[in-house]
Amino acid sequence: MSKLLIDQVGKVFPARGKGQPTRALMPTSLNVADNDFITILGPSGCGKSTLLRIIGGLETASEGKILLDGAPVTGPGADRGFVFQSYTLFPWLSVVQNIAFGLREKGVPERERLGIARKWAERVGLSGFVDHFPKQLSGGMQQRTAIARALANDPKILLLDEPFGALDNQTRALMQEMLLGIWEREQKTVLFVTHDIEEAIFVGSRVVVMSARPGRIKADIPVELPHPRPYTIKTTAEFVALKERLVEEIRVEAVLAAEGH
Amino acid sequence: MKPLQPVSAAARVGYGVAFFALFVAVWSVATFGGYVQKLFLADPLTMVGEGWNLLVNHGFIVDIGMTIWRVVGGFILAVVFALPLGIAMGAYKPVEAFLEPFVSFARYLPASAFIPLLILWAGIGETQKLLVIFIGSFFQLVLMIAVAVGGIRRDLVDAAYTLGASDSSVVRRVLLPNAAPEIAEIFRLVLGWAWTYVIVAELIGSSSGIGHMITDSQALLNTGQIIFGIIVIGLIGLISDFLFKAINQRLFPWAQA
Numbered sequence: 001m002s003k004l005l006i007d008q009v010g011k012v013f014p015a016r017g018k019g020q021p022t023r024a025l026m027p028t029s030l031n032v033a034d035n036d037f038i039t040i041l042g043p044s045g046c047g048k049s050t051l052l053r054i055i056g057g058l059e060t061a062s063e064g065k066i067l068l069d070g071a072p073v074t075g076p077g078a079d080r081g082f083v084f085q086s087y088t089l090f091p092w093l094s095v096v097q098n099i100a101f102g103l104r105e106k107g108v109p110e111r112e113r114l115g116i117a118r119k120w121a122e123r124v125g126l127s128g129f130v131d132h133f134p135k136q137l138s139g140g141m142q143q144r145t146a147i148a149r150a151l152a153n154d155p156k157i158l159l160l161d162e163p164f165g166a167l168d169n170q171t172r173a174l175m176q177e178m179l180l181g182i183w184e185r186e187q188k189t190v191l192f193v194t195h196d197i198e199e200a201i202f203v204g205s206r207v208v209v210m211s212a213r214p215g216r217i218k219a220d221i222p223v224e225l226p227h228p229r230p231y232t233i234k235t236t237a238e239f240v241a242l243k244e245r246l247v248e249e250i251r252v253e254a255v256l257a258a259e260g261h
Numbered sequence: 262m263k264p265l266q267p268v269s270a271a272a273r274v275g276y277g278v279a280f281f282a283l284f285v286a287v288w289s290v291a292t293f294g295g296y297v298q299k300l301f302l303a304d305p306l307t308m309v310g311e312g313w314n315l316l317v318n319h320g321f322i323v324d325i326g327m328t329i330w331r332v333v334g335g336f337i338l339a340v341v342f343a344l345p346l347g348i349a350m351g352a353y354k355p356v357e358a359f360l361e362p363f364v365s366f367a368r369y370l371p372a373s374a375f376i377p378l379l380i381l382w383a384g385i386g387e388t389q390k391l392l393v394i395f396i397g398s399f400f401q402l403v404l405m406i407a408v409a410v411g412g413i414r415r416d417l418v419d420a421a422y423t424l425g426a427s428d429s430s431v432v433r434r435v436l437l438p439n440a441a442p443e444i445a446e447i448f449r450l451v452l453g454w455a456w457t458y459v460i461v462a463e464l465i466g467s468s469s470g471i472g473h474m475i476t477d478s479q480a481l482l483n484t485g486q487i488i489f490g491i492i493v494i495g496l497i498g499l500i501s502d503f504l505f506k507a508i509n510q511r512l513f514p515w516a517q518a
């Protein structure tokens with residue numbers, strides 16, 4: 001049985017003022033298996049964030065339905081962890097308190113939740129910064145905290161919307177390795193939106209390509225690279241071939257998107 | 262000078278003190294130099310002498326205490342009612358739609374214009390003074406608190422929901438802590454305004470307080486006392502401002518630039 005079932009989910013944003021309603025997402029279906037790591041690639045504005053936000057319960061679908069472990073998704077909840085592209089740590093909480101936010105909501109006693117939060121801070125490489133406030137952290141550290149915060153809740157699925165989009169290339173590469181390492185160890189179901197092709201291949205087990213707006217799924221390509229994946233895999237022939245194929249798929253869509261479609 | 266270039270802490274104090282010195286210097290030249298008649302403006306020395314006289318012989322300390330109690334009392338009263346209302350308005354849009362138009366209208370009603378009415382309703386006792394401060398602060402507080410609470414970044418609220426927060430914990434654990442430093446800053450600001458209302462309230466129908474002393478001195482043409490009274494108000498304002506800033510910095514270290 002699939003972990004997450006996306007069944008003909010589409011979205012039309014209602015018109016503002018005199019304008020036309022915007023169709024952001026064509027009815028889209030996707031089957032996510034347990035422990036899958038799916039990356040979603042697509043040109044800007046094709047509805048990637050919209051789809052992810054609908055799964056996260058932050059937006060309602062105009063049509064279709066979403067089932068998580070067979071139960072319909074109706075609103076946001078702790079069973080779906082979300083990491084945003086923007087920095088969304090709570091500025092008034094320290095790193096460890098941020099990570100423990102969801103556990104406190106669940107009523108986990110203080111000692112226990114701080115223990116879990118420290119453990120997660122360590123896994124994302126922030127043990128030395130548990131008592132820092134977000135403004136004292138670099139962008140990369142903030143996103144690591146955000147990932148730890150989502151995972152500390154032990155969600156059924158982790159949704160990431162271009163989490164490394166604002167980071168420089170070196171930091172980005174480190175973060176990809178860290179995330180992949182966590183996934184290899186913890187076995188989580190992950191949906192990861194990006195528009196970086198290399199990133200999509202490196203971390204994903206399946207790359208889903210979306211078409212230009214209004215988005216729909218255009219290609220669904222398995223990534224058959226072995227795990228654990230070292231950073232050097234990016235220069236192997238297999239990786240490069242896959243990259244070339246995806247570049248071509250995306251290029252067509254990007255041109256369409258630029259033409260206003 | 263480079264725009265926005267910071268100055269050192271010592272230089273900052275130096276500059277601040279320098280302007281006070283300049284101010285007193287200009288005042289001294291104007292009065293001791295005979296450019297302004299004594300009747301209209303007392304010189305600094307006379308002012309200090311009159312101030313000493315007030316404190317020692319006329320129990321001015323009691324007046325100062327009365328004024329402080331009125332401001333603080335009226336202000337706390339306003340906060341007690343404004344805080345929950347402002348939070349409700351900021352967090353819940355129907356409450357805002359219901360109250361915002363009226364509060365926006367009411368905030369422009371000048372508190373001092375209510376004084377005659379309040380004397381009619383509440384006499385010239387303490388209740389009337391507290392009510393003037395209350396009216397002057399309450400509506401401002403409500404509106405500003407509502408804006409502070411409602412002005413949260415949308416994605417922080419989204420993040421809280423995806424972490425399993427309920428609606429009420431979004432208010433308690435996200436909207437409130439997010440707005441807290443700004444609310445503290447609003448208190449500092451509005452308390453400053455409350456000071457101007459209390460003096461006006463004391464100018465009319467009062468038998469104690471700094472404002473009352475100022476009206477008495479006017480009858481005696483004692484400009485030294487009037488100026489001393491004004492300076493005392495300024496000093497108290499400065500001290501309370503300073504305390505507020507210090508407390509806010511300790512309370513909200515995460516919000517400091």
Ligand SMILES: Nc1ncnc2c1ncn2[C@@H]1O[C@H](COP(=O)(O)OP(=O)(O)OP(=O)(O)O)[C@@H](O)[C@H]1O
Binds near residue numbers: 023024042047050195
């Ligand atoms: N709240 C909204 N109201 C109206 N239109 C919206 C809203 N949110 C998104 N859209 C529109 O829906 C389309 C898809 O937006 P979405 O943010 O999902 O794209 P995206 O694929 O995530 O793009 P990017 O890669 O730039 O993040 C865009 O054309 C956008 O303008």
Ligand SMILES: [Mg+2]
Binds near residue numbers: 048049050161
């Ligand atoms: Mg997006």
